Amino acid sequence: MRLLLCVSAVLLLQGCVASVVKEVVTAPIKVVSKTADVMTTSQSEADEKRGKEMRQREERLGKMARERDKAAKKCDNGDGDACQTADALDAQIEAEQGRAI
Numbered sequence: 207m208r209l210l211l212c213v214s215a216v217l218l219l220q221g222c223v224a225s226v227v228k229e230v231v232t233a234p235i236k237v238v239s240k241t242a243d244v245m246t247t248s249q250s251e252a253d254e255k256r257g258k259e260m261r262q263r264e265e266r267l268g269k270m271a272r273e274r275d276k277a278a279k280k281c282d283n284g285d286g287d288a289c290q291t292a293d294a295l296d297a298q299i300e301a302e303q304g305r306a307i
Contacts, residue, residue, distance in 0.1 A: 263302065270299050 247255075274295035280288035 267299060267302055270295050270302070274299065 274292050277288040277292035277295060281292050
């Protein structure tokens with residue numbers, strides 16, 4: 207009777223054992239592939255990042271240009287501090303345009 211019980215248990219548990227063994231064997235491979243996926247940047251992700259940086263740069267340049275124009279207008283009306291501000295903003299704009307993205 208015990209023999210019959212043991213044989214039937216072995217036959218019934220074969221699928222479970224095989225499944226567990228398969229999971230244990232493939233687990234390290236899954237971990238390595240997931241890590242590689244997380245560590246690398248796809249081309250589309252890189253393009254999105256570059257596009258975002260370009261938009262932010264254009265926004266900064268636009269803001270500085272508007273501030274420079276306001277300061278230049280005040281400078282034309284005789285405000286000496288505004289002339290210095292306009293010159294400083296002009297230098298910042300040139301530096302930003304010369305900087306590589």
